[in-house]
Amino acid sequence: MVNKTHPIRRICCIGAGYVGGPTMAMIAKQCPDIDVRVVDINEHRIAQWNSDTLPIYEPGLTEIVQQCRGKNLTFTTAVEESIRNADMVFISVNTPTKTFGVGAGRAANLEFVEKCARQIADVSEGHKIVVEKSTLPVRTAEAVKRILSNSNNNATFDVLSNPEFLAEGTAIEDLLDPDRVLIGGESPDAIQALVDVYARWVPRERLLTTNLWSSELSKLTANAFLAQRVSSINAISALCEATEADVDEVAAAIGSDSRIGPKFLKASVGFGGSCFQKDILNLVYLCEYFGLPEVAEYWEQVVKMNDFQKKRFVTRMVRTMFNTVSDKKIAIWGFAFKKDTNDTRESASIYVCRDLLLEKARLCIYDPRVGEQQIRQELEYVFAEADGELSDSKRRLIHDHVTVAVSCEEAAEQAHAVALLTEWDEFAKLDFAKVLDSMKKPAFLFDGRNKLKNLDLAKKGFEYYGIGF
Numbered sequence: 442m443v444n445k446t447h448p449i450r451r452i453c454c455i456g457a458g459y460v461g462g463p464t465m466a467m468i469a470k471q472c473p474d475i476d477v478r479v480v481d482i483n484e485h486r487i488a489q490w491n492s493d494t495l496p497i498y499e500p501g502l503t504e505i506v507q508q509c510r511g512k513n514l515t516f517t518t519a520v521e522e523s524i525r526n527a528d529m530v531f532i533s534v535n536t537p538t539k540t541f542g543v544g545a546g547r548a549a550n551l552e553f554v555e556k557c558a559r560q561i562a563d564v565s566e567g568h569k570i571v572v573e574k575s576t577l578p579v580r581t582a583e584a585v586k587r588i589l590s591n592s593n594n595n596a597t598f599d600v601l602s603n604p605e606f607l608a609e610g611t612a613i614e615d616l617l618d619p620d621r622v623l624i625g626g627e628s629p630d631a632i633q634a635l636v637d638v639y640a641r642w643v644p645r646e647r648l649l650t651t652n653l654w655s656s657e658l659s660k661l662t663a664n665a666f667l668a669q670r671v672s673s674i675n676a677i678s679a680l681c682e683a684t685e686a687d688v689d690e691v692a693a694a695i696g697s698d699s700r701i702g703p704k705f706l707k708a709s710v711g712f713g714g715s716c717f718q719k720d721i722l723n724l725v726y727l728c729e730y731f732g733l734p735e736v737a738e739y740w741e742q743v744v745k746m747n748d749f750q751k752k753r754f755v756t757r758m759v760r761t762m763f764n765t766v767s768d769k770k771i772a773i774w775g776f777a778f779k780k781d782t783n784d785t786r787e788s789a790s791i792y793v794c795r796d797l798l799l800e801k802a803r804l805c806i807y808d809p810r811v812g813e814q815q816i817r818q819e820l821e822y823v824f825a826e827a828d829g830e831l832s833d834s835k836r837r838l839i840h841d842h843v844t845v846a847v848s849c850e851e852a853a854e855q856a857h858a859v860a861l862l863t864e865w866d867e868f869a870k871l872d873f874a875k876v877l878d879s880m881k882k883p884a885f886l887f888d889g890r891n892k893l894k895n896l897d898l899a900k901k902g903f904e905y906y907g908i909g910f
């Protein structure tokens with residue numbers, strides 16, 4: 442159906458999530474001659490993509506979607522038809538950590554990727570390029586190729602790996618001006634076809650081409666290195682608190698060494714997000730699988746340090762508040778895993794809230810982009826048993842001890858403490874005299890992002906504690 446060296450005219454992306462949606466919107470914007478179809482089995486999500494309120498919050502995304510939707514960008518549940526008509530099919534489905542069976546808690550669950558590959562094999566005709574956009578364990582393309590080789594209609598395929606490096610909250614900036622786009626593959630024609638798509642707006646020298654396995658492994662490695670930097674500075678933050686050093690000063694001092702660099706050295710209550718932990722655990726699993734237990738242990742420490750940092754934050758709160766937070770009202774400012782996103786997956790807030798609830802604190806949670814239902818779902822999920830069931834006692838604990846506020850001020854009203862857990866800019870713009878006035882005294886403020894550090898809140902009457910000083 443498609444000549445191997447033809448330019449790409451029709452793209453189908455399976456998975457309308459945080460990656461599929463923005464990535465395809467950017468391709469549609471930059472390539473008006475390419476018809477881009479984003480498909481998903483989740484009807485609700487597709488309906489949201491077709492509405493005025495997109496399923497994900499990402500600065501700049503709505504404008505691009507509105508510009509292209511109805512022209513060369515379509516969101517649809519017509520999965521098979523869209524695959525059949527495409528020259529190039531991106532697989533951008535979720536690859537969560539396995540929760541059952543072999544590799545549970547570590548390996549990536551590739552069920553959804555495999556289903557996509559089977560569906561592509563079933564419905565395709567002629568020749569197609571299949572692009573792995575999801576983050577996958579190294580050597581996954583081998584399995585994808587084997588599945589595709591059993592096509593119903595003798596279709597032929599090239600498989601490429603094109604991992605995505607965007608960060609949430611800055612997805613549009615990252616897609617518009619990426620440090621690099623990585624394309625791994627075996628067929629020079631297929632690689633060139635994808636290079637030609639990105640070359641419409643990304644300078645050629647930033648389009649890196651590698652073999653399949655390097656590309657797959659580079660994605661896991663990039664996330665592992667990034668997360669390692671956060672865990673490293675967080676480890677140092679604990680030492681700073683014990684020694685009167687200031688972690689932000691240490692970060693600035695080491696970051697000005699050009700070999701270290703200043704980015705990703707912000708100490709925090711711990712990294713969150715759907716990928717860092719998942720991808721490192723996946724790397725750990727792979728290392729164990731390939732008989733490299735020392736390498737596995739080395740990387741696992743990054744996740745352990747992150748867990749320690751979240752626990753340490755709660756322990757410090759409890760100790761500071763006279764060793765008990767039972768029945769104390771604590772305002773939680775921020776539930777998303779970072780600012781400028783509505784994503785709460787693996788957010789440090791979830792774990793801080795869980796541990797405070799186990800101490801029987803009363804939580805009043807506010808996040809500018811996360812609604813009550815999502816907050817309650819995350820808390821129910823974190824308290825669920827291994828079989829996914831929530832016990833009555835835990836349901837009651839959440840029900841009786843959690844309220845959700847519509848503003849920071851409301852959350853802080855009559856609170857014994859505030860815990861700032863997401864670095865939303867609006868938190869630094871509050872009238873802190875008013876906040877102080879409304880709180881119980883001493884008014885404790887635990888800043889898990891050092892967001893308010895420069896506001897001299899200690900001088901203004903708060904008992905102010907940050908990270909790493």
Ligand SMILES: NC(=O)C1=CN([C@@H]2O[C@H](COP(=O)(O)OP(=O)(O)OC[C@H]3O[C@@H](n4cnc5c(N)ncnc54)[C@H](O)[C@@H]3O)[C@@H](O)[C@H]2O)C=CC1
Nearest residue numbers: 456457458459460481482483533534535536553575576605
């Ligand atoms: N969230 C992020 O910032 C980044 C994520 N990634 C990777 O990209 C991949 C996707 O991540 P997200 O977009 O965050 O996931 P997501 O969970 O937001 O979206 C995945 C979508 O795929 C759909 N889906 C699953 N199976 C399907 C099937 N058989 N047919 C049609 N639709 C199907 C789901 O319904 C869901 O809407 C993951 O591998 C992730 O590790 C990579 C870079 C950044």
Ligand SMILES: O=C(O)[C@H]1O[C@H](OP(=O)(O)OP(=O)(O)OC[C@H]2O[C@@H](n3ccc(=O)[nH]c3=O)[C@H](O)[C@@H]2O)[C@H](O)[C@@H](O)[C@@H]1O
Nearest residue numbers: 605606607608609671705706707709712713714716778779
């Ligand atoms: O594969 C992925 O999913 C993506 O994961 C991260 O992106 P993301 O998780 O969206 O956001 P980051 O900006 O990396 O932040 C991750 C977490 O680390 C925390 N963080 C980050 C940087 C820092 O200095 N300190 C710190 O605590 C953030 O608050 C957040 O909780 C990577 O930055 C992306 O390149 C990658 O594509």
